Amino acid sequence: MDHVFIEHVPLSNATTAVMRAVRLPKQSKKFSTTATTVCKTPEFDLTVANWRDSxxxxxxxxxxxxxxGNKDYVARGLIGSLAQHYLGKQEYHCSMGQSHAxxxxxxxxxxxxxxxxxxxxxxxxxxxxRHYLEVMEIADRAMLAAQVNVGQWSDAMSLKFFWTNETPHDRVFKLTIGLMSSFITFMFSTFIPLVPFHHAENVIQRKLDALEKGGTTLTGIEADEVNLLLINQKKELQEKIIKAKAAGNWLKVGYNAIGNGIPILGIPAMEFWSWEGYEKAQVHNVAELGLAVSQLVSESRVKNAESIVEFFSGRLVESDGTTMLQKILDSGSFLSVSAQMLHQWSGPNVEKRLTDALKFRILSEALKSQGVFIHCTKDMNAFTxxxxxxxxxxxxxxxxxxxxxxxxxxxxGYWWRHHCEEPFGVDSMGDWPFLVSPExxxxxxxxTYILSKGGPGKDYAHAKFMSDEEMISPQNFLDASTPGAFYxxxxxxxxxxxxxxxxxxxLWDDFNQYSEKKSLPCSCGPAGWGEETEQVWLDTGLAMAKHADRYRRSFCPKQLAAKIPKQNKLELYVHECRLGISHAPGFLxxxxxxxxxxxxCDVVLDILTRLGGGPTDVDPYMKLGLECKAGLHVTGSKRKPVKECxxxxGAGYEELARLAAFKKGLDGGQGEQVK
Structure with a gap:
């Protein structure tokens, strides 16, 4: 036999000594005893540390x-060509359901x-x-089981909650798309414990950032306007595209970029708010929900399988050799996935987890379709x-x-009668099969909201489900209060x-526009400047409501005037800016x-953002300067600025800080009050 002596420096001395042994030639089908010895050394253990060391x-x-670009790579893909090049394997195909190959x-x-x-x-x-593929196969089986379970409940769920309001095609399609998008995101975060999937996001994000308008996408297709708006014109996009962010940056950009995406981009914004009332044929509602659940899981499984093919193909290669699969495997977490870990995810626990996830998403969509929102505050009327x-x-x-x-x-009904009420179906939430509480x-x-604060867009459906440590075991997601279960x-x-x-x-509340029963989310954001108001309106559907303009210029100003002291002119002004309204006295x-x-508005908001803090943190002199520049201190019919302004x-906005400090020094820091 031919023998080859091998040197290897990075491995330990003991392993290196073993590796200096006789090795069979590549074409041999037998394994040497030396190989068995080498494979028992610590350096070949399937650990994250060894992945990094190697x-x-x-x-x-x-x-x-x-x-x-070479023939074998194109034909076999990244993994197939690797196996052929080093192991001589001609039939090495990795795809969904074929992990044994x-x-x-x-x-x-x-x-x-x-x-x-x-x-x-x-x-x-x-x-x-292979471990990555096995994990995704488990996810595929669990999704199918979840479809069966939730499908059995669709009659009860559709009768307890009303769903959507457009044409039969539109409402089924939109519900399916919304559920599918967020469900795929959940599926990825559930079945990829410990893997920093944001690395894959970043790869695609960098590619899309580099696209020029009218250029070529990663798939070789002409870059469409929606892709460019998605990155460069987020605010405009929010108003034009429904659920473009419904599955996080990964699905929003990634799937579309690699050609395997759910076709949610470019869909006109159609919200639930045009329909007024609960009445609809229940038999149609039952059928629609059953179809939505079936389409949701079926399409999710198809996209999941397509993504596996794309990743293993290695078709998208960056200038430094980075591929999607390399990014997924980069942390080494999949190397250490043991048979025991795979087994615990293949039992009834994972089926329950995905079943609950699907159920919770349907409930979330049902509640969102009603215009349900949550208000949280530290301003209480009690000590606890x-x-x-x-x-x-x-x-x-x-x-x-x-x-x-x-x-x-x-x-x-009439817009002035609109008000807050209890969500439809609250009394049934604790019943089987829902088994959840409003709390x-x-x-x-x-x-979910708190977790989403760290990322762009404040998109509630995107929030990371749980921390890496919490995701290791399926037992950790067994209740409805988990972050991301509802959004x-x-x-x-x-x-x-x-x-x-x-x-x-x-009846008095009907006619009283100052009634607290007509409280809207008119000021949202922990800083107190209403910095998240527009996002909440978009997410609830209020922004696209038939009478949204009335809400903004009638209900909200009255509500804010009752909450914010009249002398806090800057605070009221900023909230009006956030709502997109301004003072316009007169008969019309x-x-x-x-x-x-x-x-x-824009320049005042920009300065306040740079200053940081909330309304109580603004220096009184700076506050006065901003109020003067915004025309909030005027007198007479000609509305001339008061003397204190x-x-x-005569100064520019950028000079206000210097002038405020100067004025503060002259006054001894007492602050100047303007009536």
């Missing part, structure tokens, strides 16, 4: 860079690959890739949250020192409460406002 991720990048042993690789460092890297890469009585006690939760209430906006829904939505819009305002009791709505504007922002009116 530099397997770098090896995979270099292989992709060197081989992309991706099996390699350490003995086989060590015996056939001449260089020990390469043998180690190849073995780790092929093993980690438990004793606060400003909202409905059966729709209440206490968390993070805040009291949170859930309510629904009833947009039926669970509030806590889960609040946690109703949350309005946080610690300056003042915006809740109201929902009982005892009277009986509410005293018009649906048009003040021309100075003279110093500021």
């Amino acid at each position: 530099k397997a991720s770098t090896f995979l990048k270099e292989f992709a860079l060197e081989n992309t 991706c099996m390699v042993s350490c003995n086989e690789v060590v015996s056939l690959v001449q260089d020990p460092a390469e043998a180690r890297a190849v073995y780790f890469i092929l093993t980690a890739a 949250c438990e004793n606060d009585s400003r909202g409905p006690q059966n729709l209440k939760a206490c968390i993070d020192g805040r009291v949170c209430y859930m309510s629904k906006w009833a947009g039926r 669970d829904i509030i806590i889960s939505s609040y946690k 109703l819009p949350v309005c946080v305002n610690d300056r003042f409460h915006q809740s109201t009791p929902l009982d005892d709505y009277t 504007n009986r509410d005293g406002f018009k649906n048009e922002r003040h021309p100075h 003279d110093l500021y009116m």
Whole structure:
């Protein structure tokens, strides 16, 4: 036999000595006893530490860079060409349901690959890739089981909650798309414990950021306007595209970029708010929900399988050799996925987890379709949250020192009669098969909101489900209060409460536009400047409501005037800017406002953002300067600035800080009051 002596420096001395042994030639089908000995050394254990020490991720990048474009690589894909190149395997196909065809042993690789460092890297890469595929196969089986379980409940669920309101096709399609998008995100976060999937996000994000308008996408297709708006014009996008963010940046950008996406981009914004009333044929509702659940899981499974094919193909290669699969395997977490871990995810626990996830998402969509939102505040009328009585006690939760209430906006009949009421179906939430409480829904939505604060867009459906540590075991997701289980819009305002009791709505409340029963989320954001108001309105559907303009210029100004002292002119002005309204007295504007922002809104908001803090943190002199520049201190019929504004009116906005400091020094820091 031919013998080859091998040197290997990075491995331990003991392992290196073993690797200096006789090795069979590549074409041999037998494994040497030396290979068996080598595979028993600690350096070949399937651990994250060994993955990093072996530099397997770098090896995979270099292989992709060197081989992309050649015939074998194109035909077999990244993993298939790797197996063919090093192991001589002609039929090595990794796809959904075919993980058994991706099996390699350490003995086989060590015996056939001449260089020990390469043998180690190849073995780790092929093993980690197989583990990834096995995990996704488990997810696929669990999704199918979840479909069966939830499908059995669709009759009861559809009868307890109303769903949507457009044409039969539109409402089924939209519900399916919304559920599918968020469900795929959940599926990925559930079945990829410990894997920093944001790395894959970043790869695609960098590629899309580099796209020029009219250029070429990653799939070689002409870049469409929606893709560019998705990155560069987020605010405009929110108003034009429904649920473009419904599955996080990964699904929103990633699937579309690699050509395997759910076709949610470019769909016109169609919200639930045009329909006024609950009445609809229940038999149609039952059929629609059953179809939506079936389509949801079926399409999710198809997209899941397509993504596996795309990842293993290695078709998208960056200039440094980075591929999607390399990013997924980069942390080494999949290398350490043991048979025991896979087994615990293949039992009834994982089926329950996905079944609950699907059920909770359907309930979330049902509640969102009603216009349900949650308000949380530290402004209580009692020493403890438990004793606060400003909202409905059966729709209440206490968390993070805040009291949170859930309510629904009833947009039926004449606009001036619209008000808050109890969400439809609350009394049935605790019944089988729902088995959730309003408190669970509030806590889960609040946690989802808090987790989503770290990312762009404040998109509640995108929030990471749980921390990496919490995701290791399926036992950790067994209750409805888990972050991400529900994702109703949350309005946080610690300056003042915006809740109201929902009982005892009277005829007087109908005619009284100042009634607390007509409280909307008019000021949202922990800083107190209403910085999240527009996002909450978009997420609840209020922004697209038939009478949204009336809400903005009638209900909200009255509500804010009752909460914010009149002398806090800047605070009121900022909230008006956030709502997109401005003062316009006169007969044609009986509410005293018009649906048009003040021309100075953008610059004032920019300065306040840079200053940081809330309304109580602004220096009094700076506050006066901003109020003067915004025209909030005027006198006479010609609305001339008052005398105290003279110093500021001739200065630019960027000079206000210097002038405020100068004025403060002259006055001895006492602050100047303007009536």
